[in-house]
Each structure stands twice: as structure tokens, then as C-alpha cells.
Ligand SMILES: Nc1ncnc2c1ncn2[C@@H]1O[C@H](COP(=O)(O)OP(=O)(O)O)[C@@H](O)[C@H]1O
Ligand SMILES: O=C(O)C1=C[C@@H](OP(=O)(O)O)[C@@H](O)[C@H](O)C1
């Protein structure tokens with residue numbers, strides 16, 4: 001599989017709680033790829049948590065750093081990259097993402113909410129109605145996530161390992177399309 005991919009990076013996109021970080025890590029191991037999480041790169045470089053960056057620089061400040069990090073990351077090969085859920089919002093980010101293969105982890109809101117109900121590390125969910133917030137973010141972002149090369153629908157029973165295998169099995173179909181087009 002990794003020879004079929006020829007070093008092309010995989011970018012995981014999707015909502016907060018979709019499992020991009022968890023699945024991305026496993027996927028990289030399976031493919032013999034390196035693994036990067038844009039949120040981790042941002043937090044390590046700033047020596048601050050994502051919550052602190054949002055509090056100090058606002059969402060706009062965070063988005064600028066996120067774009068800067070993505071621009072750097074896409075000059076490397078053989079990487080599986082877990083992105084932050086909002087990476088799809090800026091048009092310029094798509095020019096970076098399209099250097100690789102973009103995989104959307106599509107997970108229903110009730111599952112996202114169950115996973116993140118007790119989580120305090122997502123500043124956008126520190127809201128009176130986190131489930132409603134997830135619903136409105138997903139509605140707003142669905143047309144953007146839909147631009148991925150590959151959409152992987154996930155149900156509540158699937159383990160991260162099963163999802164990683166599902167992605168690996170689906171990759172040849174998109175590579176074939178790319179070769180034909
Ligand atoms: N397939 C899965 N089944 C059950 N829990 C999962 C699954 N994938 C991720 N999780 C859990 O959901 C939470 C969010 O996962 P994470 O990988 O951080 O998502 P993301 O990076 O997309 O925000 C974590 O607690 C993680 O352990
Ligand atoms: O959806 C979003 O706008 C965000 C998702 C987070 O990453 P995860 O998708 O890994 O949770 C993180 O980048 C930040 O809190 C904003």
C-alpha cells in the first residue's frame with residue numbers, strides 16, 4: 001500500500017471528536033508513514049495549549065498559525081496528518097491539503113457528543129449547548145468536508161483499528177481515479 005501511495009501524504013479531516021488524531025496515529029503505523037497532528041505541532045511550537053491560544057489570540061489568531069503550520073507540513077512526504085476540525089474553513093488551506101490525499105472521517109453528531117461531552121480541551125465546545133454547537137458546526141462545514149477525496153462513514157461500534165483498515169482498503173479506488181483523470 002505505501003508503495004502504491006508513492007509517499008503521498010494523507011490528510012484526515014472531519015469534526016472534533018471524529019477520531020482524526022486516534023485513527024491517524026494507527027494509519028501511519030500501518031503505512032510505515034510518519035505521523036503529525038497539526039494541533040500538537042501548534043501547541044508545541046507556541047508552548048501553550050489550544051485553549052490558551054484561543055483565549056489569547058482568538059479563533060482568528062489560531063487559524064493563522066494553523067495555516068502556517070499546514071504550509072510547512074505539506075513540503076514533507078510519507079506523512080499521515082491529523083488536522084484540526086476547522087482546517088477546512090480557509091480557502092488557502094485547500095491548496096495545501098490537495099498536495100495529498102484528503103480523507104473525511106464522517107461521524108454523526110450523537111457519537112461526537114458522546115465522545116466529547118466531558119472534554120475540556122476543545123474551546124469551541126465550551127458552550128451552554130455543546131451538542132447544538134456540534135450540530136451547527138457540522139451543518140456549516142459539511143459542504144467543505146465533502147470536498148475530500150475519500151469519505152469514510154463511521155458508526156458507533158467501529159474501533160479505531162477497524163476504521164484505519166477501512167481507509168487503507170478504500171485508498172486504491174481513489175488512486176485509480178486520480179490515475180485515470
Ligand atoms: N473509533 C472510536 N471509538 C471510540 N472512541 C473513539 C474512536 N475514535 C476516537 N475515539 C475517542 O474520541 C475522542 C476524540 O478522538 P480524537 O482522535 O481526539 O478526535 P479528533 O482528533 O478528530 O478530534 C478521544 O477520547 C478518543 O479516544
Ligand atoms: O473544529 C475546530 O474548529 C477545532 C478542532 C480542534 O481539533 P480536533 O478536530 O482534533 O478536535 C482544534 O483544532 C480546535 O479546538 C478547533
Ligand SMILES: [Mg+2]
Nearest residue numbers: 020021082083
Ligand atoms: Mg485531533
